[in-house]
Amino acid sequence: MYRIVSAIFLAENIKKIEIEAPRIAKKRKAGQFVIVRINQNGERIPLTIADSNPETGTITIIAQGAGKSTRELNRKEAGDSIADVVGPLGTPSHIENFGTAVSIGGGVGTAIAYPTAAALKEAGNYVITINGARSKDLVILEEEMKAVSDEAYITTDDGSYGFHGFVTQKLQELIDSGKKINFVLAIGPIPMMRAVAEVTRPHGIKTVVSLNPIMIDGTGMCGGCRVTVGGEVKFGCIDGPEFDAHQVDFKNLADRNRIYQHEEKEADDTFAHQCNLTGQA
Amino acid sequence: MDARTITAKERMAIPRQEMPAQDPQVRIGNFNEVNLGLTPEQAQQEALRCIQCKDPVCIAGCPVSIKIDQFIKLIAEGDFMGAVRKIKEDNVLPSICGRVCPQEDQCEKVCVIGKKHKPVAIGNLERFVGDYERMSGQKIDPVIPAPTGKKVAVVGSGPAGLSCANDLAQYGHKVVVFEALHELGGVLMYGIPEFRLPKEIVREELEGLRRMGIEFRTDVVVGRTITVDELMEEEGFDAVFIGVGAGLPWFMGIPGENLVGVLAANEFLTRVNLMKAYDFPKSSDTPVFDCKGKNVAVFGGGNTAMDAVRTAKRLGAEHAYIVYRRSEKEMPAREEEIHNALQEGVEFLLLTIPLEFIGDEKAWLTGVKCQKMELGEPDDSGRRRPVAVPGSEYVLPIDMAIISIGNGSNPLIRQTTPDIEVSKKETIVVDVNTMQTSKENVYAGGDIVTGGATVILAMGAGRTAAAAINEKLAGTAKNFNEW
Numbered sequence: 001m002y003r004i005v006s007a008i009f010l011a012e013n014i015k016k017i018e019i020e021a022p023r024i025a026k027k028r029k030a031g032q033f034v035i036v037r038i039n040q041n042g043e044r045i046p047l048t049i050a051d052s053n054p055e056t057g058t059i060t061i062i063a064q065g066a067g068k069s070t071r072e073l074n075r076k077e078a079g080d081s082i083a084d085v086v087g088p089l090g091t092p093s094h095i096e097n098f099g100t101a102v103s104i105g106g107g108v109g110t111a112i113a114y115p116t117a118a119a120l121k122e123a124g125n126y127v128i129t130i131n132g133a134r135s136k137d138l139v140i141l142e143e144e145m146k147a148v149s150d151e152a153y154i155t156t157d158d159g160s161y162g163f164h165g166f167v168t169q170k171l172q173e174l175i176d177s178g179k180k181i182n183f184v185l186a187i188g189p190i191p192m193m194r195a196v197a198e199v200t201r202p203h204g205i206k207t208v209v210s211l212n213p214i215m216i217d218g219t220g221m222c223g224g225c226r227v228t229v230g231g232e233v234k235f236g237c238i239d240g241p242e243f244d245a246h247q248v249d250f251k252n253l254a255d256r257n258r259i260y261q262h263e264e265k266e267a268d269d270t271f272a273h274q275c276n277l278t279g280q281a
Numbered sequence: 282m283d284a285r286t287i288t289a290k291e292r293m294a295i296p297r298q299e300m301p302a303q304d305p306q307v308r309i310g311n312f313n314e315v316n317l318g319l320t321p322e323q324a325q326q327e328a329l330r331c332i333q334c335k336d337p338v339c340i341a342g343c344p345v346s347i348k349i350d351q352f353i354k355l356i357a358e359g360d361f362m363g364a365v366r367k368i369k370e371d372n373v374l375p376s377i378c379g380r381v382c383p384q385e386d387q388c389e390k391v392c393v394i395g396k397k398h399k400p401v402a403i404g405n406l407e408r409f410v411g412d413y414e415r416m417s418g419q420k421i422d423p424v425i426p427a428p429t430g431k432k433v434a435v436v437g438s439g440p441a442g443l444s445c446a447n448d449l450a451q452y453g454h455k456v457v458v459f460e461a462l463h464e465l466g467g468v469l470m471y472g473i474p475e476f477r478l479p480k481e482i483v484r485e486e487l488e489g490l491r492r493m494g495i496e497f498r499t500d501v502v503v504g505r506t507i508t509v510d511e512l513m514e515e516e517g518f519d520a521v522f523i524g525v526g527a528g529l530p531w532f533m534g535i536p537g538e539n540l541v542g543v544l545a546a547n548e549f550l551t552r553v554n555l556m557k558a559y560d561f562p563k564s565s566d567t568p569v570f571d572c573k574g575k576n577v578a579v580f581g582g583g584n585t586a587m588d589a590v591r592t593a594k595r596l597g598a599e600h601a602y603i604v605y606r607r608s609e610k611e612m613p614a615r616e617e618e619i620h621n622a623l624q625e626g627v628e629f630l631l632l633t634i635p636l637e638f639i640g641d642e643k644a645w646l647t648g649v650k651c652q653k654m655e656l657g658e659p660d661d662s663g664r665r666r667p668v669a670v671p672g673s674e675y676v677l678p679i680d681m682a683i684i685s686i687g688n689g690s691n692p693l694i695r696q697t698t699p700d701i702e703v704s705k706k707e708t709i710v711v712d713v714n715t716m717q718t719s720k721e722n723v724y725a726g727g728d729i730v731t732g733g734a735t736v737i738l739a740m741g742a743g744r745t746a747a748a749a750i751n752e753k754l755a756g757t758a759k760n761f762n763e764w
């Protein structure tokens with residue numbers, strides 16, 4: 001069992017959870033993730049390691065309630081435990097001093113992009129961050145991002161905070177202003193990552209995305225996480241999760257992620273129903 | 282009939298004892314074990330069929346050289362516990378091997394009785410005594426000698442790792458097993474289904490190992506959570522045994538393979554066995570493709586393919602197909618599983634290859650374009666090579682495709698421990714007498730060395746390695762004393 005040290009909501013439905021996992025805390029690098037199983041009946045869900053503290057032996061994850069498992073996770077409080085945490089998994093982000101690096105996060109993708117943005121800063125890049133949310137109350141990690149950025153932008157779809165529009169519009173604006181951009185990291189919903197790839201493609205800007213295929217083991221054993229990159233089959237959990245955005249077949253990823261849509265909804269509805277009955281939702 | 286007074290003629294008149302099994306129509310509606318086990322009377326009858334050869338060739342057919350004649354003699358005499366002890370001198374998991382060994386290609390293949398009659402049912406007898414011990418409640422734990430002060434790390438908890446750990450503990454070494462998944466047992470747990478190998482048996486064997494003082498750490502991916510070098514340098518392990526199996530499923534590389542509904546057998550079986558998806562959404566949160574009333578095709582002809590197709594049948598598939606490019610004779614699966622699959626209504630499309638998967642506008646699988654094959658000249662493996670029949674293409678409507686054409690080896694260890702030599706096929710290279718790798722004090726065995734093979738070979742490799750590790754550590758211990 002892995003003990004939760006702290007658990008706080010960053011926004012509605014998005015929770016930051018610090019877990020005791022000393023071996024993982026010691027080893028993890030930016031871009032890596034863990035697989036978490038909440039209880040004996042739980043499914044194995046991948047979550048990026050947003051931060052870690054080797055001294056206290058803890059790692060931090062930031063999870064958005066997307067379905068049954070993540071919602072159940074987000075009901076955990078400090079002092080509770082979860083059954084399994086395994087990692088760090090995945091190939092760490094490739095970090096170097098590219099020059100000017102733009103880190104783009106959409107929704108909970110901001111949490112996934114944060115550690116890599118911090119590592120890019122550490123490596124000497126001029127770091128620009130663009131973090132998008134649907135509206136003001138869904139903006140997360142604003143202060144943290146500012147701390148690792150030379151320029152930090154927030155965009156909201158409804159204009160309730162920061163730039164009114166999508167992250168891609170802000171990125172386009174930066175490119176149009178003549179800024180020399182050497183590297184872009186984009187993490188968020190599939191349509192967002194795909195749109196970023198299309199913005200940078202004509203300019204030949206090296207762009208990396210972090211993919212979120214469905215996973216089970218996270219060690220290369222099941223083949224469930226396979227994605228098509230440059231026409232080849234790659235395993236998200238060992239070859240990725242980060243890949244060259246201009247090579248990724250986003251449609252295939254979006255299609256494949258829908259395989260258990262029906263079942264996931266069933267599980268989530270049953271869970272919501274149970275919560276209503278017990279008045280704990 | 283008495284073992285001492287039975288005549289040769291009487292012996293030969295005893296028919297091979299058929300193991301009682303669940304009725305096919307009943308068993309496709311559940312996940313319970315198909316075979317029900319021999320009764321003690323049946324076991325003794327079967328044991329009497331063995332003529333106790335002076336030169337028991339059956340032993341040479343067994344990869345771990347179980348003293349087959351001797352354990353069978355003890356069964357014939359009614360000394361079942363004695364028979365267990367005899368087997369355990371060479372094989373620590375008789376309940377498991379008796380169930381999953383491809384006996385017809387090993388010990389039973391060479392049994393002399395098999396020349397004129399059906400061979401002695403060595404596997405079924407082994408299973409019987411293994412179960413007898415478990416169910417008798419008289420399980421005898423081995424005596425563990427005084428600690429040697431040496432510590433060995435075993436990476437992977439499949440049959441190779443478990444048998445290695447068992448022997449190392451019996452030599453008196455401290456053993457810690459590191460497993461990537463949340464459950465122990467490797468393929469025995471996540472691959473081979475409950476209806477062929479009840480998980481309770483594996484769990485009980487694991488309990489026995491725990492009682493011997495072996496420590497188990499799940500959720501540790503060696504190469505990621507900790508490296509082989511760190512195990513030795515930072516955690517003080519004197520030696521490491523790598524038994525990580527053959528992970529990494531192969532795909533066929535044909536068009537449409539990434540459509541929704543095409544998956545690897547490992548994924549399908551892991552969802553069902555390890556994650557208990559057959560109980561979704563009740564007591565498991567992991568879903569599996571809903572097979573009810575659907576057409577499911579499994580591509581391949583090995584044990585994994587049979588397990589997958591029979592699982593699909595149990596999950597309610599209307600048609601469950603095996604699509605295999607050669608004929609039934611060439612199938613690598615155990616004979617019994619092929620037989621069971623046919624009994625359960627699995628449809629075999631032999632001498633058939635898939636050319637392309639076809640999907641609808643939402644990218645969901647709807648069918649597979651197949652082509653018929655003919656058997657041509659034998660290839661390197663001695664099996665007749667299939668050749669395509671022109672103009673024989675047709676589309677088979679299916680909703681799910683399960684690819685079961687084998688596994689490559691997982692890259693995590695070799696990427697993070699570059700001084701372990703690997704072959705062109707990326708399996709770990711070892712000295713077969715000791716299972717030592719190119720790296721000092723690091724040993725390996727099982728599927729990671731051989732490529733996908735068998736449970737008994739993996740166990741044999743684990744034991745060979747344990748003996749070599751013991752010798753090596755004793756050697757270093759001596760040097761230490763001389764100091």
Ligand SMILES: Cc1cc2nc3c(=O)[nH]c(=O)nc-3n(C[C@H](O)[C@H](O)[C@H](O)COP(=O)(O)OP(=O)(O)OC[C@H]3O[C@@H](n4cnc5c(N)ncnc54)[C@H](O)[C@@H]3O)c2cc1C
Pocket residue numbers: 033043044045046047048049061062063064065066067068069070071108111112211212213214215216241257258261264265268
């Ligand atoms: C490498 C990686 C890192 C991730 N990091 C984060 C993170 O830091 N924070 C965060 O909130 N989310 C993250 N995710 C997504 C997260 O894993 C899914 O939201 C979660 O698994 C959904 O499970 P659920 O039961 O709550 O929802 P469900 O209702 O089961 O599914 C909702 C959606 O999530 C996806 N999904 C479902 N099961 C899985 C699975 N086993 N593996 C991957 N995706 C799945 C599907 O596309 C599905 O449509 C990451 C995913 C990957 C692959």
Ligand SMILES: Cc1cc2nc3c(=O)[nH]c(=O)nc-3n(C[C@H](O)[C@H](O)[C@H](O)COP(=O)(O)OP(=O)(O)OC[C@H]3O[C@@H](n4cnc5c(N)ncnc54)[C@H](O)[C@@H]3O)c2cc1C
Pocket residue numbers: 219381382383436437438439440441442459460461462465466467468469472473501502503504524525526527528550584585586588615691693694726727728729733734735736737739
């Ligand atoms: C579906 C199926 C059916 C089969 N049926 C039969 C049969 O009927 N008869 C038969 O004889 N053989 C059968 N086999 C083959 C047999 O199961 C294997 O040959 C045998 O299990 C190999 O044992 P192993 O110990 O080498 O590896 P495995 O059983 O594969 O175990 C390896 C273990 O190591 C773990 N691991 C992997 N990487 C790491 C890492 N980096 N760190 C920590 N742990 C790690 C894995 O999670 C796994 O638990 C079958 C195989 C499958 C897949």
Ligand code: SF4
Pocket residue numbers: 342343344345346347349372378379382383384387388389403404407737
């Ligand atoms: S372990 Fe396998 S090969 Fe050896 S005797 Fe038993 S069934 Fe036969």
Ligand code: SF4
Pocket residue numbers: 330331332333334337338339340349350353391392393394401403
């Ligand atoms: S070869 Fe057959 S008959 Fe002879 S000892 Fe072995 S099992 Fe018995």
Ligand code: FES
Pocket residue numbers: 214215216217218219220221222223224225226235236237238
């Ligand atoms: S999650 Fe199973 S292979 Fe990647």
